[in-house]
Amino acid sequence: MLLRNLLILLVLCNALLLAAVFGAFGPRPLSGWLESPREPERAAQQARAERFRQMAGQQGAASAPAVAAPATPPGASAAQAAALTPVASACVEIGGFNGDLVRRVADELAGAPPGAWRVEQFERQEQARWWVHLPPQPSRESVERKLGELRRRNVTDVAVVSGGSPQTYTVSLGLFQERDHAEHFLDNLREHGVRTALLSDAPHPLTRQWLRVRNADAALRTRLDEVRRRYGVSDLSTCA
Template sequence: MTKWIVGLLLLVNLALFGWMRWGNLLTEDADSGTLQAALHPDKIRLLDALPASAVAAQSETPGLSLTLSPVSAPASVPAPAATHPATHSSPGVASSPVAVSAPLRPPVAVAASAPLNLAKCAEWGEFSGDDLSRAQQALAVLKLGDNLTRRAVERNHGYWVYIPPLKKRASVEKKIAQLKERGVKDYFVVQEKGKWQNAISLGVFKTRDAAEKYIAMLHTKDVRTAKVGERTSKLKYTVFLIRDLDSGTTDKLNALQQEFPESELKVEACNN
């Protein structure tokens, strides 16, 4: 009996030892596949950072060693001349482009705009007597319309061309009829009482030379009794004002001024 008990205990011990040694093989799933081989630390080395997709692909491949290398700090790179920096990649290793700020460009100088063409205006004068009538006729040909105005100028000193005072009113009317026959249309009879009453003024001028030239013109019309005198009383002259001149009208005014040597023509930018 003792032998049977000892033999039974021996079998129980052998069974317990076998279960502890090979029992996990009986509980393991047959379809689970082979365990992944252990990594070898001596074969691991660091490389540049790989894209996430490449890392995932390597991790899913059995037996493939994943190598990584530390990323070294890039040295200072001088700014390239091109706007977009070039990218370099080692064979088999993808590298990300390094963004380099473009050099600051100096501000572009903006050219000053050319001045606008200002409207031009003209002053032409001073006129009196027969010259005033002739200037009015010449300006009427230009058809300036509302662009033509005039202003009066008074001076305390000047010269006039006149026919000495006549004693009778009838003599004054006879002399006026003679002037009209000879083509003299600009005249004025002095009505004020005094030494110049019934004198006939044929024109007033700023200078004696201008008055003398007018006397010479009257002689060509057979007017021989006219004289040149100095006036200290206020004398009125006319100045023509022309606005918004174009180049053609300016040229015509310059040509007209040559016919009136004693006149002055000023062309400049309009005041308003």
């Protein structure tokens, strides 16, 4: 009886193995029983497989090179190129003025928005050599007539110097460190009808007024250069 049962069991096992060979139980009937899961199946069975894929994508993005800033278009104008280029603020100084003119220029620069440029006024001792002036006048009355003629020609930036023996009165029109600046100023006076002005080599110490403008951008520096040409100011430079 025992031998017969073993024989029947052996026949059944052989029949099951034969059926498995012919695919009756699927392509891999023993996967999960007698072997470890394959790599794709093991990844699919992970509880956080989706999170793993997201993290992998984030790491790939982090290792990507940074995107460069857009270059200036080939056909862009100079103004457009300047708009794309950051301009650092600077400190500039403009001078030298007399008392009235420096206040006028300071008023033009006043009213800056908060956080924009700041204007500071200061004095600087300098040595002037070239003097533009009218011929000396013998009396106070004659010099007053000369001053009236200058006012009618819109020349108001003047001073009266007295001295000598006998005493004379000289209308001073400007002091300059450079001869070419003095000659240019003299030409402007003659265009306004002041034809008796003279240029003398007369070294003289003087105190001139200056303006220091902090946080000046390129547009403001252009504006200051226009102010320099309008008033005949010779100096516009970066702060020392």
